[in-house]
Amino acid sequence: MDLQKRLLWMTCLFALALTLAATVQALPTRVGHLEVELVSPVRTVQPGQPFEVGLHFTLDDHWHLYWQNPGDAGLPPKMTWSLPDGFVVEPIRWPIPEKTITPPLASYGYSHELIVPLRITPPPTLAVGQTVTLSGKASWLVCREECVPGDAQLSLMLEVADHLQPDSIWAPKFAAIQYPSEADFAVQSDFDGTHFQLRFPLPDKSTAALVLAEFYSGDRGVIDHIASQPISIVDGSVQLTIPKNEYLIDRPDSLQGLLVLTNSDSTKSYVQFVSSLSEDQPVAVTATTTETSFWQAILFAFIGGLILNLMPCVLPVLSLKILGFVNHADATHTKPLHHGMIFTAGVLVSFWLLAGTLLFLKAGGEQLGWGFQLQSPIFLVVITSFIFLFGLNLLGLFELGTSFASAGAVAAGKTGFGGSFLNGVTATIVATPCTAPFMGSALGYSLAQPAWIAMLIFTSIALGMAAPYLALSASPKLLRYVPRPGRWMETFKQFLGFVLLATVLWLLWVLGIQIGTAGLIFILAALLLLAVAGWIIGRWDTLVATTRAKLLARGSALVLAAAALVIGISGASFENVAVATRSNEKGAIAWETFTPERVEELRTAGKPIFIDFTAAWCLSCQVNEKVAFSSADVQQRFLDLGIVPLKADWTARDQVIAQALARFGRNSVPLYVLYHNSATEPILLPEILTPGIVLEALNSITDLPANNSPTRQVTIHGEEPLKERS
Amino acid sequence: MKKLLSMALGLLMLSTALVASDATAPETVQTATVDKAAPNFTLTDVNGKTHSLSDFKGKFVVLEWVNFDCPFVKKHYGAKNMQTLQAAYTKKEVVWLSICSSNKGKQGYFEGKELTDRITAEGHSASAYLIDTDGKVGKLYGAKTTPNMYVINPEGVLIYAGAIDNTPSPNPDDIKTSTNYVAAALDAAMAGKPVAVKTSAPYGCGVKY
Numbered sequence: 001m002d003l004q005k006r007l008l009w010m011t012c013l014f015a016l017a018l019t020l021a022a023t024v025q026a027l028p029t030r031v032g033h034l035e036v037e038l039v040s041p042v043r044t045v046q047p048g049q050p051f052e053v054g055l056h057f058t059l060d061d062h063w064h065l066y067w068q069n070p071g072d073a074g075l076p077p078k079m080t081w082s083l084p085d086g087f088v089v090e091p092i093r094w095p096i097p098e099k100t101i102t103p104p105l106a107s108y109g110y111s112h113e114l115i116v117p118l119r120i121t122p123p124p125t126l127a128v129g130q131t132v133t134l135s136g137k138a139s140w141l142v143c144r145e146e147c148v149p150g151d152a153q154l155s156l157m158l159e160v161a162d163h164l165q166p167d168s169i170w171a172p173k174f175a176a177i178q179y180p181s182e183a184d185f186a187v188q189s190d191f192d193g194t195h196f197q198l199r200f201p202l203p204d205k206s207t208a209a210l211v212l213a214e215f216y217s218g219d220r221g222v223i224d225h226i227a228s229q230p231i232s233i234v235d236g237s238v239q240l241t242i243p244k245n246e247y248l249i250d251r252p253d254s255l256q257g258l259l260v261l262t263n264s265d266s267t268k269s270y271v272q273f274v275s276s277l278s279e280d281q282p283v284a285v286t287a288t289t290t291e292t293s294f295w296q297a298i299l300f301a302f303i304g305g306l307i308l309n310l311m312p313c314v315l316p317v318l319s320l321k322i323l324g325f326v327n328h329a330d331a332t333h334t335k336p337l338h339h340g341m342i343f344t345a346g347v348l349v350s351f352w353l354l355a356g357t358l359l360f361l362k363a364g365g366e367q368l369g370w371g372f373q374l375q376s377p378i379f380l381v382v383i384t385s386f387i388f389l390f391g392l393n394l395l396g397l398f399e400l401g402t403s404f405a406s407a408g409a410v411a412a413g414k415t416g417f418g419g420s421f422l423n424g425v426t427a428t429i430v431a432t433p434c435t436a437p438f439m440g441s442a443l444g445y446s447l448a449q450p451a452w453i454a455m456l457i458f459t460s461i462a463l464g465m466a467a468p469y470l471a472l473s474a475s476p477k478l479l480r481y482v483p484r485p486g487r488w489m490e491t492f493k494q495f496l497g498f499v500l501l502a503t504v505l506w507l508l509w510v511l512g513i514q515i516g517t518a519g520l521i522f523i524l525a526a527l528l529l530l531a532v533a534g535w536i537i538g539r540w541d542t543l544v545a546t547t548r549a550k551l552l553a554r555g556s557a558l559v560l561a562a563a564a565l566v567i568g569i570s571g572a573s574f575e576n577v578a579v580a581t582r583s584n585e586k587g588a589i590a591w592e593t594f595t596p597e598r599v600e601e602l603r604t605a606g607k608p609i610f611i612d613f614t615a616a617w618c619l620s621c622q623v624n625e626k627v628a629f630s631s632a633d634v635q636q637r638f639l640d641l642g643i644v645p646l647k648a649d650w651t652a653r654d655q656v657i658a659q660a661l662a663r664f665g666r667n668s669v670p671l672y673v674l675y676h677n678s679a680t681e682p683i684l685l686p687e688i689l690t691p692g693i694v695l696e697a698l699n700s701i702t703d704l705p706a707n708n709s710p711t712r713q714v715t716i717h718g719e720e721p722l723k724e725r726s
Numbered sequence: 727m728k729k730l731l732s733m734a735l736g737l738l739m740l741s742t743a744l745v746a747s748d749a750t751a752p753e754t755v756q757t758a759t760v761d762k763a764a765p766n767f768t769l770t771d772v773n774g775k776t777h778s779l780s781d782f783k784g785k786f787v788v789l790e791w792v793n794f795d796c797p798f799v800k801k802h803y804g805a806k807n808m809q810t811l812q813a814a815y816t817k818k819e820v821v822w823l824s825i826c827s828s829n830k831g832k833q834g835y836f837e838g839k840e841l842t843d844r845i846t847a848e849g850h851s852a853s854a855y856l857i858d859t860d861g862k863v864g865k866l867y868g869a870k871t872t873p874n875m876y877v878i879n880p881e882g883v884l885i886y887a888g889a890i891d892n893t894p895s896p897n898p899d900d901i902k903t904s905t906n907y908v909a910a911a912l913d914a915a916m917a918g919k920p921v922a923v924k925t926s927a928p929y930g931c932g933v934k935y
Contacts (some may be wrong), residue, residue, distance in 0.1 A: 072871065073870060073929075073931055073932035073933075074931075075894060075896070102932070103930045104865060104870070104935065105870055105933070107932070139897075141797070141896060145832060145833055145934065146796070146833040146931070147794060147796060147797055147798075147799045149896040149897075220894075220927045220929075221926070221927025245927065247887065247926060247927045247928065248925070249760070252923065388820070691913040
């Protein structure tokens with residue numbers, strides 16, 4: 001009996017000791033796909049002194065827990081405390097989450113390991129020497145593809161002492177928790193019923209340049225978590241536009257959460273803020289995002305369209321049109337005005353088609369700019385083949401009309417309205433590489449606007465481009481001054497054939513950069529087949545040929561053209577392995593390849609930088625390079641000033657360059673940026689350069705004191721005042 | 727020449743199409759909006775019968791995004807909350823459509839006998855269990871979680887979208903103390919009163935598209 005009693009006592013004591021040991025050591029508990037325990041960076045607590053505890057989760061691979069705002073799905077971990085009397089617990093201070101995107105959902109959470117820290121203040125009346133037990137029920141949702149809710153009863157025993165004794169294991173772990181920093185600047189917010197707008201000052205220039213900003217809402221159901229958040233820089237402040245959550249109806253009182261700022265050196269900073277939504281301030285969502293106004297943009301677009309006709313891109317087509325007018329001048333039976341209008345329609349429709357495609361793709365989040373279609377090798381192959389065939393046709397290899405005499409007129413679009421329409425289409429397509437450089441700011445402005453404004457601006461460019469033809473065709477009197485048709489036309493037509501072949505050369509050069517020599521050989525083979533097809537048509541599909549011969553000729557030409565198409569498209573799928581080599585190919589200026597990191601490095605080092613945003617398909621970029629950068633004076637000045645020249649080559653699609661362009665309010669090349677040093681705003685040069693313009697810009701930085709950063713307006717060229725931003 | 731023209735135009739169109747397709751732009755779908763007409767759709771139910779939303783004009787329709795293996799769905803099915811709602815409102819002529827947008831191989835996707843057995847085991851009492859394997863209807867409605875609820879009035883207007891109730895948790899004990907938004911919307915609309923809460927951020931597991 002006695003023995004039994006003693007045994008019972010001993011068992012009880014042993015069990016008690018075990019329990020105590022377990023709670024003191026706070027062994028992690030395994031629940032489902034994670035281990036959880038309650039931990040603290042201190043071993044002792046001091047009366048009245050706040051201390052931290054944390055839920056420590058160790059997750060299995062691929063599983064994650066959620067942030068305070070889980071995003072579109074999920075649930076944050078929770079702790080329900082049962083604390084001794086007088087203990088006060090503060091809300092969770094959330095560590096920095098990661099954003100995970102699995103379309104159409106986005107979520108914010110944590111993987112691998114997480115400490116959810118809480119601050120507890122014990123009462124000052126706590127007696128030193130006693131032991132306190134902190135306990136509660138932790139619950140969470142842990143997800144991979146699937147989700148599993150879990151909970152655990154957790155406790156932690158801490159001794160009360162007259163000081164806080166740090167725990168050697170947990171103190172460093174708590175110190176290493178990555179928290180967002182508190183905003184040391186004001187964040188203004190607005191809401192217009194569909195979009196939130198956040199504005200905050202551009203971070204200090206001495207730190208790396210800001211390239212990306214994103215807002216993680218701390219509250220559920222406020223913002224559209226997956227939508228892109230367009231960024232613009234206005235008057236030294238950054239403006240983010242964020243679509244509202246589809247489930248949000250009532251205007252929230254405030255916005256709170258994190259600003260995630262990505263710098264050019266790829267470092268990220270997380271800034272926490274609360275911003276009350278102003279009640280009475282109406283939001284000016286788009287009007288202030290760029291300095292170009294709507295009417296200014298429309299006007300620039302029209303004038304730009306007019307001047308486009310003189311650009312090297314459009315000249316071959318222009319010549320064809322002149323040929324057409326020569327014919328119309330004499331032909332009383334056709335109505336030139338009709339042809340002029342059809343031509344205008346051709347230009348309009350193709351501008352709408354290109355702009356529409358661009359806007360559609362942009363709406364889908366693509367980083368594209370004007371001239372985007374020239375970044376697609378397939379598009380280039382098709383346009384090259386088309387111009388090549390057109391050239392051969394003008395050279396007389398084959399005639400598709402039935403009468404030899406009308407051939408010139410056919411090519412010039414006399415015989416059919418289809419010809420005039422196609423001339424319009426061709427002119428537009430050939431013009432795009434020139435369009436982009438010429439109207440950089442108008443295009444940049446238009447693409448930041450709602451789609452209908454963008455379309456209006458494109459319409460204005462198209463009308464500007466078609467205006468001279470329309471004027472000529474509307475007033476037949478003017479046509480009298482054009483030379484009369486005659487034998488010279490045949491000569492002129494053949495000459496134009498060579499102009500088109502020269503255009504083909506240029507397109508092949510652009511293609512070569514994108515697809516390399518191996519790909520280029522395929523394209524040339526395709527062109528060869530097309531030429532043979534054209535020759536067969538010209539040789540055997542003639543008036544004097546028998547029907548059988550004609551059919552045979554057409555059949556084999558068709559087979560050859562189909563083969564050319566297949567070969568051309570397979571050639572277009574090649575990739576150029578040596579894309580980067582273009583940056584160093586010519587001239588005395590030793591161009592380096594542009595990266596945002598390099599820019600930051602150089603700016604920090606206080607070196608002046610010149611960035612050339614260019615592309616092989618951008619004709620004016622090539623002209624600028626030839627004219628301005630091959631000048632010995634310019635090259636010497638570059639050396640004298642120790643300017644580091646960086647070349648950003650946008651020939652092929654490139655997200656980094658697209659984003660860098662966007663930071664300057666542009667989405668097209670060329671763009672020339674001159675940084676003096678980290679302390680000054682960069683200078684933007686005009687889109688058409690002369691050695692004089694470059695030298696003037698270079699000189700202007702020599703007399704700038706190092707920490708002078710005024711907002712300067714430099715008008716060097718007539719087109720527009722230069723804007724300076726960073 | 728005409729032939730060359732049409733061929734060239736054809737090639738141009740083709741190349742534009744190629745440019746467009748190679749850019750992998752996400753589909754821009756107009757998702758369902760409260761107070762606007764609910765977009766029509768047609769889906770096949772577990773028995774192979776097709777149902778279109780337009781078939782139910784003149785009736786209240788509830789859309790319930792379901793995934794039996796999601797803990798938040800388990801919360802409402804395990805506690806018989808969802809089945810009770812389904813039974814109560816289908817009795818009042820409401821058409822209750824449960825829609826599963828889980829992709830093949832993802833959680834919540836079942837087929838054949840496994841699916842019919844599961845539906846029976848869960849005591850599913852809705853008008854139909856619709857299968858949306860390619861997620862088209864889910865994305866059309868912007869369904870983000872399971873459960874995600876939508877109420878459509880007899881005129882075809884979406885009158886409620888969002889969570890089933892106001893307590894985002896997987897704990898069945900919370901159902902008793904929660905306000906059920908779907909029931910509230912249906913009751914109000916049936917009584918000719920305005921719906922007090924028209925949307926709320928849905929909670930639950932992500933739809934397994």
